[in-house]
Amino acid sequence: MTSPSTRPVRTRYAPSPTGPQHIGGIRTALFAWLYARRHGGQFILRIEDTDQKRTVPGSVDLILQALDWLGMDIDEGPREGGEFGPYVQSERLEMYQTWAAWLVDQDRAYKCFATPEELAEMRKAGAGYDRRYRDFPADRASELEAQGKPCVIRFKMPLGGVTIGDDMIRGPVEFDNEQLQDAVLLKSDGYPTYHLAHIVDDRHMRISHVARAIEWLPSFPLHIQIWRALGWKMPQYAHLPVLLNPNGKGKLSKRKQQFADAGGKSVPVLMHEFIDAGYLPSAVMNFLTNIGWNYGDDEEIFSTAQAMERFDLKDVSPANSAYPIAKLDWLNSQYIKRASVDELCRLLKPILEEAGYAVDEERLKQVVPLLRVRLKSTRDVVPIAGFFFADWASFKAPSADILIQRKMSRESTAAVLRGAIPVLQALESFSHVAQHSAVTAYAKSSGFKNGQVFGSLRAAVTGQKVSPPTFETMEILGKQESIRRIKLALQSITGSES
Numbered sequence: 192m193t194s195p196s197t198r199p200v201r202t203r204y205a206p207s208p209t210g211p212q213h214i215g216g217i218r219t220a221l222f223a224w225l226y227a228r229r230h231g232g233q234f235i236l237r238i239e240d241t242d243q244k245r246t247v248p249g250s251v252d253l254i255l256q257a258l259d260w261l262g263m264d265i266d267e268g269p270r271e272g273g274e275f276g277p278y279v280q281s282e283r284l285e286m287y288q289t290w291a292a293w294l295v296d297q298d299r300a301y302k303c304f305a306t307p308e309e310l311a312e313m314r315k316a317g318a319g320y321d322r323r324y325r326d327f328p329a330d331r332a333s334e335l336e337a338q339g340k341p342c343v344i345r346f347k348m349p350l351g352g353v354t355i356g357d358d359m360i361r362g363p364v365e366f367d368n369e370q371l372q373d374a375v376l377l378k379s380d381g382y383p384t385y386h387l388a389h390i391v392d393d394r395h396m397r398i399s400h401v402a403r404a405i406e407w408l409p410s411f412p413l414h415i416q417i418w419r420a421l422g423w424k425m426p427q428y429a430h431l432p433v434l435l436n437p438n439g440k441g442k443l444s445k446r447k448q449q450f451a452d453a454g455g456k457s458v459p460v461l462m463h464e465f466i467d468a469g470y471l472p473s474a475v476m477n478f479l480t481n482i483g484w485n486y487g488d489d490e491e492i493f494s495t496a497q498a499m500e501r502f503d504l505k506d507v508s509p510a511n512s513a514y515p516i517a518k519l520d521w522l523n524s525q526y527i528k529r530a531s532v533d534e535l536c537r538l539l540k541p542i543l544e545e546a547g548y549a550v551d552e553e554r555l556k557q558v559v560p561l562l563r564v565r566l567k568s569t570r571d572v573v574p575i576a577g578f579f580f581a582d583w584a585s586f587k588a589p590s591a592d593i594l595i596q597r598k599m600s601r602e603s604t605a606a607v608l609r610g611a612i613p614v615l616q617a618l619e620s621f622s623h624v625a626q627h628s629a630v631t632a633y634a635k636s637s638g639f640k641n642g643q644v645f646g647s648l649r650a651a652v653t654g655q656k657v658s659p660p661t662f663e664t665m666e667i668l669g670k671q672e673s674i675r676r677i678k679l680a681l682q683s684i685t686g687s688e689s
């Protein structure tokens with residue numbers, strides 16, 4: 192497969208380490224990653240920490256955790272290393288300083304000594320920076336520098352004309368140069384701004400395609416002019432539309448919000464919330480890939496491998512999309528149904544352990560097939576099936592309100608349980624199939640409905656109103672334990688075991 196450009200495909204995700212990962216950023220990473228994988232290219236992680244005030248310690252770990260959890264493998268990055276590192280911008284300051292100075296030498300950039308007070312005044316006047324140092328004589332600039340006056344380096348944006356950019360999603364986009372300011376490239380503390388840093392890095396790291404948020408589109412002409420001034424071949428840019436709130440109004444906020452149309456639930460927007468909520472990585476991948484792009488054939492469920500065969504940045508919709516969070520629960524239950532026993536065991540074990548259960552893997556393997564259709568989230572395993580992993584010896588008889596089913600009384604429940612004991616006791620095979628036929632026959636002969644008998648037994652052996660199917664559950668508990676529990680239940684509602 193070939194890319195539209197003749198260069199080897201290399202894409203990157205370039206987050207700023209400003210705290211928990213927002214789902215919007217992760218979707219940007221996903222589209223960049225999918226594009227690289229589709230073309231057999233490389234995916235690079237670069238940390239953009241040039242705004243030191245906004246840097247939050249621990250963010251890089253959260254970024255890696257999110258990408259790892261979703262299975263987006265990284266070819267080069269701060270953890271992986273690579274030929275074009277370091278992959279953290281604060282470790283590459285010299286490069287930016289060199290190129291900023293080169294642009295000054297070429298008269299494509301200049302030193303600006305405007306003080307914060309002067310800038311504040313300009314802001315107040317409403318016109319933005321007035322370019323007062325753009326044509327400042329070089330000897331006077333050197334004098335000011337010699338006196339130790341702080342300065343920034345600004346780009347000399349063309350004063351007229353238009354810049355036409357080519358966006359992979361939107362096609363040609365035209366901007367009036369007049370609308371743009373002489374942006375700062377290098378700050379007085381020697382740190383670059385995003386404008387300079389990403390260009391120097393994308394060039395040095397041989398990035399062929401930049402997928403980034405649409406918020407950067409207004410700066411696109413500035414970036415094009417910087418690329419030209421540096422004389423470098425530009426990568427192709429794709430500006431991804433934003434995610435809107437589920438109701439379609441306003442940009443999806445950074446914080447968790449309550450939405451009426453999500454059943455009043457607060458919706459996950461931070462990556463660790465998806466992990467904590469018990470979603471499967473495969474379901475989240477499917478969910479995210481489907482926002483602003485579609486697989487085609489009206490297919491809502493498709494694997495990452497399938498997406499990789501078709502994905503193209505060119506096919507991303509230019510329109511903003513409402514965050515379709517309501518789909519995620521449904522997708523998740525579909526993925527749980529389709530997951531292999533081994534995969535589910537791997538996902539459920541830590542959740543049970545976290546809830547305080549000691550998990551026997553053999554037992555987990557028996558239990559997992561019973562859960563597939565019952566779990567909306569992997570977290571549901573605790574209330575539904577935690578009891579399998581509790582200490583059986585300390586199982587307590589359930590209270591009467593759990594044991595006595597709808598349209599049943601204390602007496603009828605006791606009668607059902609009492610009658611079921613010898614029926615179960617007599618079984619040679621305790622398979623659920625054998626139990627089912629014996630207990631069904633028993634219900635018929637005793638005049639109770641199947642539901643009444645099955646429900647009473649379920650409550651007796653699990654102590655829960657919701658659980659995996661009763662007979663499969665008893666098969667795992669075994670005959671002796673099941674009967675012991677039924678006797679305990681009987682005792683709890685009658686005061687006697689018989």
Ligand code: GLU
Binds near residue numbers: 204206402403404
């Ligand atoms: N650090 C920038 C951001 O987080 C990256 C934008 C880009 O991908 O170029 O918005």
